[in-house]
Amino acid sequence: MNNTGCSPTQRLRAWGGLTGGAMLVTLWLLWLLGSAPRGTPAPQPTITILIWHWPFTDQPPELAADTCTRYGVAHCRLSTNQSLLASADAVVFHHRELETRQSCLPLDQRPHGQPWVWASMESPSNTHGLSRLRGIFNWVLSYRRDSDIFVPYGRLEPHSGPTPPLPAKSRMAVWVVSNFQERQKRARVYQQLAPHLQVDVFGRANQRPLCANCLLPTIARYRFYLAFENSQHRDYITEKFWRNALAAGAVPIVLGPPRATYEAFAPPDAFVHVDDFSSARELAAFLAGMNESRYRRFFAWRDRLRVKLLGDWRERFCTICAHFPYLPRSQVYEDLEGWFRA
Ligand SMILES: *[C@@H]1O[C@H](CO)[C@@H](O)[C@H](O)[C@H]1NC(C)=O
Ligand SMILES: *[C@@H]1O[C@H](CO)[C@@H](O)[C@H](O)[C@H]1NC(C)=O
Numbered sequence: 225m226n227n228t229g230c231s232p233t234q235r236l237r238a239w240g241g242l243t244g245g246a247m248l249v250t251l252w253l254l255w256l257l258g259s260a261p262r263g264t265p266a267p268q269p270t271i272t273i274l275i276w277h278w279p280f281t282d283q284p285p286e287l288a289a290d291t292c293t294r295y296g297v298a299h300c301r302l303s304t305n306q307s308l309l310a311s312a313d314a315v316v317f318h319h320r321e322l323e324t325r326q327s328c329l330p331l332d333q334r335p336h337g338q339p340w341v342w343a344s345m346e347s348p349s350n351t352h353g354l355s356r357l358r359g360i361f362n363w364v365l366s367y368r369r370d371s372d373i374f375v376p377y378g379r380l381e382p383h384s385g386p387t388p389p390l391p392a393k394s395r396m397a398v399w400v401v402s403n404f405q406e407r408q409k410r411a412r413v414y415q416q417l418a419p420h421l422q423v424d425v426f427g428r429a430n431q432r433p434l435c436a437n438c439l440l441p442t443i444a445r446y447r448f449y450l451a452f453e454n455s456q457h458r459d460y461i462t463e464k465f466w467r468n469a470l471a472a473g474a475v476p477i478v479l480g481p482p483r484a485t486y487e488a489f490a491p492p493d494a495f496v497h498v499d500d501f502s503s504a505r506e507l508a509a510f511l512a513g514m515n516e517s518r519y520r521r522f523f524a525w526r527d528r529l530r531v532k533l534l535g536d537w538r539e540r541f542c543t544i545c546a547h548f549p550y551l552p553r554s555q556v557y558e559d560l561e562g563w564f565r566a
Contacts, residue, residue, distance in 0.1 A: 268299045271545045274312035275304050276330075277321040279343070279537050292542035300545030302538065309333055314544060316365065319344035323353045329360065339551070341365050341373070341544060342560060345462075349455035354561035361557045365540065368459045368564075369488070372555075373547050375540045378466025380490060383530035390523055391444035391473045396422045397511065398443055399450035400468060404429035410452035410479055413498055420508030423450065443472040447519065448496070448511055451476035458566070459485060463535060470494070471531040475522045477507075491525045 278284035284304045292300035309315065309330060315338060317329065334340070342361040344351060363372035404411055417423060426432045426442065434442055443449055449469040453460055461480055469476030476495045478486055483497045501507040534540070557563060 270299045270301050271313045271548050272301045272303060272308060272311065273541055273544050274306070274308050274315045275302060275541060276306065276315055276317050278304055279318040280320060285538060287538070291538055292545060295536075295539045295542045297542040297546050300542055302541050306330075310335055312338065313548070314339040314341055314363075316341040316343050316541060316544070317361075319346070319351060319354075322357070323351075331360070337553075339363060339553070342557070343540075345375070345377070345540075347453070347455045347457045347460045348565050349457065351564065354564060357557075357560050359556055359558050361560060362553075362555050363544075363551055364557065364560075364563070365544065366564075367461070372551055373540075373544050375543055376489065376534060377462045378470075378531055378533045378535075380470075380525065380529040381532045383528060387527045388530075390520075390526075393445065393447045395424065395446045397448040397450065397477070398424045398426065398446040398474070399452070400427045400434060400439065400443070401425065401430070401452075402428040402433075403454065408454060409456060410450075410454065413452065413479055413504065414450065416504035417450075417508060420505050421511060439468070440472040443468055443474050446474050448477050449474035451478045451480075451495075453478075453480040456480055461486065461489060463533065465490075465495075466531055467533055467535070471533060473523075475519070477511075491529075493521055494525050495522070 275284070287302045287304070289301065291302055292298070303312070310333070317340065319342065322329070339362040340360060341363045342357065343365040345367055365371060365373040365375060367376055368374070399414060401410075406412075414423065414425075424446070426434050449464075449472065451464040451469045453462060453464065456479070458481060461478075465476050465478060465480070465486075468474075470490070477498065478495050479498045480486070483492075483499060486495060486497065496507070496511070498507065501510065
């Protein structure tokens with residue numbers, strides 16, 4: 225909506241009604257405007273993104289007019305007011321609420337041509353009910369690099385200034401796990417590793433939960449962190465890698481997508497990949513036999529890079545506006561499930 229209340233079609237009709245003289249004056253004015261000094265930005269309309277249901281909560285965070293400006297995205301408004309369905313520039317549906325509860329798709333009231341965004345940060349193993357979402361969504365927001373709106377869980381960004389000191393290390397390896405399931409690959413790898421390496425296990429699964437503020441200081445005392453994803457899927461690298469390991473100051477031992485994927489996000493010598501070893505015993509021997517200078521090499525990136533965590537849903541949604549002008553207008557995910565499981 226623009227604040228004059230004049231819709232684009234009304235404006236077109238006004239052009240048709242101009243007399244010849246008025247037309248000449250208007251053309252001259254347009255010419256003057258066209259030759260105005262460069263750098264005068266055209267006023268940009270604000271893009272309204274309607275979040276149909278805020279992820280995982282009925283209490284969305286406060287959304288102010290400048291919310292996206294704080295994340296470096298201008299002319300972007302996020303709202304959860306469903307009355308804006310008729311006018312929103314795009315509508316976002318977070319998968320969990322479509323899957324489990326109150327949220328249903330307002331297909332009957334969808335304005336013609338309104339882009340709908342499917343949003344999820346969960347892996348395919350933890351995503352259900354995709355088959356009924358055929359031919360509905362135009363854009364995907366997810367951690368997959370080939371998403372229309374790609375939102376990783378974190379990234380490394382350039383940093384200048386003194387390198388932060390490495391936390392003092394007194395222990396070997398740690399794993400924090402809240403949902404331990406035997407059938408998961410990470411459980412098997414842990415069980416193979418445990419006889420050969422001292423691994424302390426925290427989290428609900430082991431009746432040793434860590435308070436939110438204790439998590440990173442606890443991990444920081446360890447040399448290595450088992451950044452084992454709950455399931456192994458294309459590009460699925462979560463805060464276990466970015467926050468629990470890299471940001472805490474422990475070397476991640478990763479189990480997830482192949483090494484090449486991690487290398488697209490972080491320097492090759494910043495982590496240990498489980499696949500680099502032919503057995504758990506070999507991995508354990510490598511970790512335990514390491515001297516201090518070899519260990520410090522894992523942190524070489526800290527001289528020039530720092531971790532940026534991207535866990536905030538507001539920031540993720542504001543990203544839609546940053547991409548908005550370039551997103552494909554006529555695209556439809558006919559087979560969202562096929563795409564996501566690929
Ligand atoms: C939602 O939007 C409608 C239409 O713009 C407006 O009348 C209403 O006050 C809004 N509701 C809230 C809770 O902001
Ligand atoms: C530390 O280990 C590395 C790699 O294993 C080795 O090349 C280096 O010589 C060792 N340094 C010392 C001081 O032992």
